[in-house]
Amino acid sequence: MLKAFADLSTPLVADACLRTGVPLRVAPPGIRPVVPGHRVAGRALPVRHYGSVDVFLEVFGRAEPGDVLVVDNGGRTDEACVGDLAVLEAAAAGLTGLVIWGLHRDTPELVEIGVPVFSYGGCPPGPVRLDEREPQALVSARFGPHLVGGGDLVLGDEDGVLFVAAERAEEVLTAARGIRATEREQARRIRSGDTLRRQTAFEDYLARRGADPSYTFRQHLRRVGGAIEE
Structure with a gap:
């Protein structure tokens, strides 16, 4: 999926969703890669965080190579829910990236590890709470107004992150490639004076x-x- 997304962008995919009638599910503004230029694309592996790392270790047992961990931390800005050890363990489980509705920490270590991580930004403290776990903790993740499940694909770059149902992905990517070709030609003509x-x-x-x-x-x-x- 990352290879299929390599020459596209989230704006192109967003436009393609509109053109094909696929629901447009975009992460809230402000979700960006820890390392500028990092991109992510793959099947969503959803998880809901309640204050303990055990839920991550559990969901990693379900991971398949190329998955992207989608972490629902409720968009909290008072704690980081993912740090370097969680990212290293995610990589060991075969994941190719993490997308967090919340904050991360251990930024220098994440940069060194090199696995794409998307979040609102860094925050020193981890959680000091332990909330009651929901039955859907390993089934779906809320991300802003959207519910993300294992049947969704995650696409992210420096413009942000969006989610597309897997069964519509090829249709959307094909439309995005067509839009890209048209826009590139338009740009070429503008530069030449047209x-x-x-x-x-x-x-x-x-x-x-x-x-x-x-x-x-x-x-x-x-x-x-x-x-x-x-």
């Missing part, structure tokens, strides 16, 4: 919108074969 307004027949769009206020630029782009919004 403005985006000319490429998209923008004056024609304004005239059509004047005659029909319901006519949208998105409809127009699809008619002329352009890509910028989706």
